[in-house]
Amino acid sequence: xxxxxxxxxxxxxxxxxxxxxxxxxxxxxxxxxxxxxxxxxxxxxxxxxxxxxxx
Amino acid sequence: xxxxxxxxxxxxxxxxxxxxxxxxxxxxxxxxxxxxxxxxxxxxxxxxxxxxxxxxxxxxxxxxxxxxxxxxxxxxxxxxxxxxxxxxxxxxxxxxxxxxxxxxxxxxxxxxxxxxxxxxxxxxxxxxxxxxxxxxxxxxxxxxxxxxxxxxxxxxxxxxxxxxxxxxxxxxxxxxxxxxxxxxxxxxxxxxxxxxxxxxxxxxxxxxxxxxxxxxxxxxxxxxxxxxxxxxxxxxxxxxxxxxxxxxxxxxxxxxxxxxxxxxxxxxxxxxxxxxxxxxxxxxx
Numbered sequence: 001x002x003x004x005x006x007x008x009x010x011x012x013x014x015x016x017x018x019x020x021x022x023x024x025x026x027x028x029x030x031x032x033x034x035x036x037x038x039x040x041x042x043x044x045x046x047x048x049x050x051x052x053x054x055x
Numbered sequence: 056x057x058x059x060x061x062x063x064x065x066x067x068x069x070x071x072x073x074x075x076x077x078x079x080x081x082x083x084x085x086x087x088x089x090x091x092x093x094x095x096x097x098x099x100x101x102x103x104x105x106x107x108x109x110x111x112x113x114x115x116x117x118x119x120x121x122x123x124x125x126x127x128x129x130x131x132x133x134x135x136x137x138x139x140x141x142x143x144x145x146x147x148x149x150x151x152x153x154x155x156x157x158x159x160x161x162x163x164x165x166x167x168x169x170x171x172x173x174x175x176x177x178x179x180x181x182x183x184x185x186x187x188x189x190x191x192x193x194x195x196x197x198x199x200x201x202x203x204x205x206x207x208x209x210x211x212x213x214x215x216x217x218x219x220x221x222x223x224x225x226x227x228x229x230x231x232x233x234x235x236x237x238x239x240x241x242x243x244x245x246x247x248x249x250x251x252x253x254x255x256x257x258x259x260x261x262x263x264x265x266x267x268x269x270x271x272x273x274x275x276x277x278x279x280x281x282x283x284x285x286x287x288x289x290x291x292x293x294x295x296x297x298x299x300x301x302x303x304x305x306x307x308x309x310x311x312x313x314x315x316x317x318x319x320x321x322x323x324x325x326x327x328x329x330x331x332x333x334x335x336x337x338x339x340x
Contacts (some may be wrong), residue, residue, distance in 0.1 A: 014115075017066055017071070018066070018086075018088070019063055019064075019065065019070075019088050020066045021065060021066075030061030032065075046065075046091075047064075047065070047115075050115055050151065051189070051190060051194075051217070052115055052116040052117045052118075052144075052189055052190065052313075053114050053115055053116070053191065053192070053312035054114070054116065054190060054191020054192045054194075054262070054310075055191045055192075055293055055311065055312055055313055055314050
């Protein structure tokens with residue numbers, strides 16, 4: 001599928017799971033896999049790093 | 056068969072490792088995205104696929120903390136508990152807890168306004184390290200080496216004016232080798248440790264590119280880590296120590312939702328397996 005931001009080709013591994021982050025190799029935008037049914041993948045904008053993120 | 060639920064908000068390799076180990080142990084596992092889960096005051100455990108025990112693994116501290124409160128409201132055993140997360144997530148509370156339990160830790164100064172913190176700095180002397188009381192990965196941790204730097208940092212704090220920015224946490228700068236030690240404890244037992252060598256500057260966070268190297272756990276490290284874990288209330292923790300030239304080992308941080316991707320590659324113990332086994336041992340009989 002293509003990057004919703006810049007239209008570059010996104011390679012989503014077959015074993016990727018819902019909740020994983022996919023980064024566009026061209027523009028660097030991050031997307032979260034919102035749902036996955038076989039090769040039918042729906043992406044949503046990933047959250048940006050928050051002040052309270054971490055360990 | 057026992058069932059484990061892993062609560063997440065960003066599925067990282069750590070959560071996938073935990074899921075795999077649980078599966079290899081023959082444990083049924085569910086993955087629950089906190090971001091899309093709705094809870095109300097009538098919610099019951101059986102309304103969700105929570106299994107018998109939950110490993111709370113949110114990358115957002117506040118999301119994880121409040122989600123844990125909801126889980127405990129529904130009487131779901133959760134690791135770590137709300138109390139442990141609440142203590143470890145706030146550096147000031149965590150530091151006070153360490154000191155109260157006589158665990159060696161760097162001397163730390165607290166002020167509650169920028170003016171007072173600047174006075175504190177003048178009184179104690181430079182350098183001191185300023186740390187935000189909430190936050191990880193070394194963000195906002197800065198050595199204050201002189202008055203000009205301190206005033207600039209305090210001014211930025213005043214401009215940002217987040218509620219936690221009004222708490223000023225200043226810590227002595229520890230004279231140590233350019234590394235610190237991370238020990239992972241599971242149920243008060245140290246299971247693996249690594250040295251984290253600073254990549255650039257004085258920060259040793261792996262998230263900033265510090266180089267991990269396996270560390271043999273000495274008796275002294277073990278004793279301090281066990282005490283620190285018990286002081287926080289147990290669970291699964293990442294205990295950070297520095298090697299002070301004069302005082303020896305000092306604990307400067309205890310982390311709640313510990314990251315272990317790098318250490319898992321080199322540790323002798325299977326870290327995610329130990330975590331899952333511990334979680335399963337916490338299921339109420």
